[in-house]
Amino acid sequence: MPHAYDDQNIFAKILRGEIPNDTVIETEHTLAFRDIGPQAPVHVLVIPKGPYVSYDHFAAEASEAEIVDFARVSARVIAEAGIGLGEGGQGYRVISNAGSHGTQEVPHYHLHVVGGRALGRMLAAPQ
Numbered sequence: 001m002p003h004a005y006d007d008q009n010i011f012a013k014i015l016r017g018e019i020p021n022d023t024v025i026e027t028e029h030t031l032a033f034r035d036i037g038p039q040a041p042v043h044v045l046v047i048p049k050g051p052y053v054s055y056d057h058f059a060a061e062a063s064e065a066e067i068v069d070f071a072r073v074s075a076r077v078i079a080e081a082g083i084g085l086g087e088g089g090q091g092y093r094v095i096s097n098a099g100s101h102g103t104q105e106v107p108h109y110h111l112h113v114v115g116g117r118a119l120g121r122m123l124a125a126p127q
Ligand code: 5GP
Pocket: 010, 019, 021, 022, 033, 034, 035, 036, 037, 038, 096, 097, 103, 104, 105, 106, 107
């Protein structure tokens, strides 16, 4: 089944300039901005400007230029936040939720870059 992109999602509105955001980095293909409800001292969302729903959609269908730009911007976010291991930082976590099992709230592909404190184990134990 093809990926159906809903252009009324909140990140599409941010990309169209209809809703403000706290931009960290913007390039031709990628926008990085602070999460409105940060879960840690560093919590930045990295999104492609193209209409991709999820990690698998982006990785399968985006152009090489989009994918490289996304990866480089993510690395710059980590470096500039001082959490990257190459900067002597103490590390971070990148997360991308997809669909109902992934509890994805906004159906536009995004990478959460989270750090600035010890983050605990990756997944909670099943209830
Ligand atoms: P998801 O659950 O889809 O992986 O995460 C969506 C994230 O988007 C959440 O962490 C939430 O706080 C963030 N978010 C939702 N609406 C807005 C918004 O209008 N602006 C910003 N900057 N972040 C938002």
